[in-house]
Amino acid sequence: MAGREGLDDMKVTILGVRGSIPMDGPEFCEFGGATSCVLVEADGQAIYLDAGSGLLRAPNTGMAEVSILISHSHMDHILGLPLSPILLSDKSIDLYLQKRDGISAKEQLEHLMAPPLWPVGVEQYPCEVVFHDLELPMQLGNVQVTGMESNHPGGSTIYRLDHNGKSLVYATDYEHTDEKQQELAAFAKDADLLLYDAQYTDEEYGRMKGFGHSTIAEGMKVFEQSGAKRVLFVHHDPRHPDVKLREMEAVLKGKNAALARAGEVIGL
Template sequence: MKLTVLGVRGSIPVSGKEYNEFGGATSCILVETAGQAVFLDAGSGMLKAPRTEDKKVSVLLTHTHADHIIGLGLSPVLLSRHDVDIYAKTRDGLNPYEQIKRFMSPPLWPAPVEVYPANVNFHEFGDSLELGDFEITTMESNHPGGSLVIKLKCEGKTIVYATDYEHTDEKNDELAAFSKDADLLFYDGQYTDDEYEKMKGFGHSTVREGMKVFQKSRARRLLFVHHDPRHDDEKLREMEKNCGDKNASFARERMLIEV
């Protein structure tokens, strides 16, 4: 599997030279095999997606908070004439199509999804899914309004994407078991310990808690994601030092990873 990190900023996109190293685009990671392109979330990072029309294209949404879907509207994925499958879980009585439509229709957005060149099919995202080369399972995260932790298995390798996740001891145990022996774990490291004290219940976590899950899961590599929009490169480098493990670091936009 080849991974391209297209966006790792949380909550709101940011720009400016102080964000150059880690990047300002919101959640989007592209996972590719020879014949498939699977996007994990569709944040503003999706605008920089490479051409994927020659592959079977799927978009797996952890949830539909704006920072995870704002890239759809101008992404090459919807602006190309091909089939796209979007998976999300029904929330608040709204199916995946209704959730995207609520955001991508006037007065919030000028063009409904139907007018794009791509032929978009919406699907309910359940507990498990066979998707060509990929075997996918999900776990409910701990996040306001709900979010999914996504596990992809392919070519004998395992990736777990746990963004928009707030820790509890019980949930950490569940996530560590879900991520057991994964080759790569993405984890929500939005807050410092001090910030977390003021932001409890907002649905995000810390480096300290991520390291606990990482150690317990025995995953091979950890990358923190969902960087707080108020954290510049200097702050993120300082937070990264607290990982204290050569296999744990903060994800950077434009990273290419072979798993």
């Protein structure tokens, strides 16, 4: 059955947008301290982009089909798996991740959920987890999933979801180069929503080249070139409290651009 009546074509819920490591404390309340996780609901599907600690806030969507598309297996993007409510449910979950250096999705993820890092293995959970080595393009119901390779140490996948004429691009853990900027602008062409990694200020980026992240200024270039309708910046640096993020955001007023906040819900 198609999406429930009254739902937008795509409903996007930001569950976690902190980069690198979770943060806690009153100075991180507004943007949130949980790491990368975005829920997209469309066509009866609950599709999670990344499984950072934001996955622990996964709502009960009532969706029959649950998939998790992981960008890459750096800790901050898989940290939420072992204790997420969906893994502690009796559902069947499809987990997708690009095979890298000959290491399958299953092997990359089982490291986290096995001794010595974790007391029990995936097979001891009530849910059924089906691991898939990512092969794009693919369909999840009527949602079309495409991807492009990011520029990030160890590699990472940038996803695009299209459904019913609406689209979202999830470009986290991405460092700009002239060539990649062109490729990303084409990949995000006319998207309704672009999520873009802006971990660093321009000044910080000068010292962090090669760490695999980008800036608001570079993200705005892709946004403008792509013709996307709206951009939200993600992967906030753990050293940036709310006051700093608000200051970084001030330049974006009136440009259909903002820094993403955990808990934000966007209908496309």
